[in-house]
Amino acid sequence: MTTATQLLRTPFHSFHLQHKAKMVDFAGWEMPLSYGSIIEEHRHCRASAGFFDVSHMGRLRFTGRHARRFLDTVCTRQVLGMEPGQCRYGIVCNERGGCLDDIIVYCMDESDFLVVCNASNRAKLLAHFAAVKGDMVFKLDDQTESTAMCALQGPKAMDLIAGMSREIPNLKRYRFTQKNLIVVKLIVSRTGYTGEDGVEVILGAGTAQLAMGMFLKNAGQADSVVKPIGLGARDTLRMEAGMPLYGHEIDEDTDPISAGLGFAVKLDKGQDDERAGRFIGQDALQRIAAAGPARKLVGLVLEGRRSARQGMQVKHGNDVVGRVTSGCLSPTLDKPIAMAFVDAPLAELGTSLSVDLGRESANASVTKMPFVSATRS
Amino acid sequence: MSSPSTCRYTDSHEWFHAEGDTVTVGITQFAANELTDITYVGMKPAGTAVSSGASLGEVESVKTTSDIYSALSGTIIEVNAAATSDPSLLNSDPFGKGWLVKLKVSDTSALDRLMDSATYDAKHPVG
Numbered sequence: 001m002t003t004a005t006q007l008l009r010t011p012f013h014s015f016h017l018q019h020k021a022k023m024v025d026f027a028g029w030e031m032p033l034s035y036g037s038i039i040e041e042h043r044h045c046r047a048s049a050g051f052f053d054v055s056h057m058g059r060l061r062f063t064g065r066h067a068r069r070f071l072d073t074v075c076t077r078q079v080l081g082m083e084p085g086q087c088r089y090g091i092v093c094n095e096r097g098g099c100l101d102d103i104i105v106y107c108m109d110e111s112d113f114l115v116v117c118n119a120s121n122r123a124k125l126l127a128h129f130a131a132v133k134g135d136m137v138f139k140l141d142d143q144t145e146s147t148a149m150c151a152l153q154g155p156k157a158m159d160l161i162a163g164m165s166r167e168i169p170n171l172k173r174y175r176f177t178q179k180n181l182i183v184v185k186l187i188v189s190r191t192g193y194t195g196e197d198g199v200e201v202i203l204g205a206g207t208a209q210l211a212m213g214m215f216l217k218n219a220g221q222a223d224s225v226v227k228p229i230g231l232g233a234r235d236t237l238r239m240e241a242g243m244p245l246y247g248h249e250i251d252e253d254t255d256p257i258s259a260g261l262g263f264a265v266k267l268d269k270g271q272d273d274e275r276a277g278r279f280i281g282q283d284a285l286q287r288i289a290a291a292g293p294a295r296k297l298v299g300l301v302l303e304g305r306r307s308a309r310q311g312m313q314v315k316h317g318n319d320v321v322g323r324v325t326s327g328c329l330s331p332t333l334d335k336p337i338a339m340a341f342v343d344a345p346l347a348e349l350g351t352s353l354s355v356d357l358g359r360e361s362a363n364a365s366v367t368k369m370p371f372v373s374a375t376r377s
Numbered sequence: 378m379s380s381p382s383t384c385r386y387t388d389s390h391e392w393f394h395a396e397g398d399t400v401t402v403g404i405t406q407f408a409a410n411e412l413t414d415i416t417y418v419g420m421k422p423a424g425t426a427v428s429s430g431a432s433l434g435e436v437e438s439v440k441t442t443s444d445i446y447s448a449l450s451g452t453i454i455e456v457n458a459a460a461t462s463d464p465s466l467l468n469s470d471p472f473g474k475g476w477l478v479k480l481k482v483s484d485t486s487a488l489d490r491l492m493d494s495a496t497y498d499a500k501h502p503v504g
Binding site: 022033034037038039232236305306307309328329358359 | 410413414416417419435437439440441442468
């Protein structure tokens with residue numbers, strides 16, 4: 001097949017082909033959707049461990065005198081006071097409080113930060129950052145294509161890593177360490193997007209294949225502890241974990257408060273310590289928080305076997321009260337789960353709603369998220 | 378892998394296999410692979426009259442929901458209960474155990490206008 005634009009390939013590309021992945025265009029990258037069965041990959045990650053190529057995610061390095069101040073200007077979370085080795089999840093907002101992207105900020109030191117962003121938003125963020133930089137002095141280095149990134153997730157992930165490092169299994173959640181293994185430099189963080197324990201690893205593009213050997217010696221074999229997991233299962237895993245996906249739960253017209261991401265918004269930034277300054281969108285988010293959001297993101301469990309899809313209407317009786325943002329048949333629960341924005345008064349747990357599936361509708365109940373909690377090893 | 382030469386094929390990836398005035402309908406291996414893991418099969422019930430180009434029902438996968446279209450006018454006389462209860466049959470055996478419905482048709486000549494297996498496979502090779 002020919003495509004109009006050349007797709008970017010990750011340093012793990014040949015690995016995907018060797019493992020017979022079905023490759024798809026994802027945000028301009030040629031990525032593995034699945035290596036056979038999405039449901040089997042999903043279950044393997046919940047039961048054992050999965051390897052994910054997430055090199056398509058953007059990796060932007062901020063260094064220099066005003067790097068921290070700049071990030072505090074564009075990110076809802078406070079960057080001031082972060083310690084080296086700490087990561088924080090946050091949102092980059094527009095003036096209206098809508099989400100330009102959700103990101104993770106890694107603090108290397110007080111003037112050196114790494115931002116991991118969504119592949120689909122990398123160009124948009126770079127333009128946004130350039131537009132709001134003003135006279136702040138820092139260097140922004142887009143390291144996306146010079147580095148690789150992978151994730152190892154699942155109840156057996158940390159046991160595997162314990163065989164390679166004593167330090168990494170002792171990392172707390174949202175902490176990272178930098179490892180130098182002979183010629184391979186790694187940034188290893190205890191983060192992920194599956195709801196399972198595990199790590200995400202950033203390394204040089206040229207050393208990715210070498211590092212693979214350490215993680216994935218027997219990945220292709222039937223009885224291997226670690227198996228490669230594609231974007232299909234990555235999506236169903238994050239849905240079960242109740243984690244938002246940009247373009248589904250959040251976008252430029254959706255604010256993080258309504259989306260249940262208030263924990264990632266420092267509403268009073270700059271109040272206790274004026275060095276933090278204020279962030280773009282802070283005024284709007286303060287107003288939304290004070291008034292209370294008109295709609296809220298909820299989890300739904302549906303009756304029957306049919307999956308709700310993004311854009312489907314959510315009803316309360318005959319009234320349209322919301323819209324589905326994501327949905328699938330949960331491979332772990334074996335029933336349909338979904339996330340949806342609904343009118344705030346109907347966001348209470350246990351509220352009976354329905355989802356319009358087209359020719360029929362399915363009863364749905366507002367359910368606590370995450371739908372599935374981490375498997376204990 | 379090649380599709381059975383005894384079937385005829387549509388651009389929307391259904392196969393049709395005629396035996397007398399009974400035509401069995403399913404989806405191709407290419408379609409099953411594209412849809413990924415199939416999680417739901419909802420065909421219209423036996424007794425439903427369908428016209429050419431109309432939907433026979435829906436198939437859902439982890440990724441998407443897809444209508445299944447009839448290339449013939451007729452009446453659904455049987456729905457594959459095994460596929461309804463185990464939709465993964467569409468992935469594992471789309472030309473066999475994963476068939477969807479049987480139609481009673483008075484005129485099968487419309488099948489002659491569909492693709493044969495060689496034409497279909499050339500257009501939609503299974504990787």
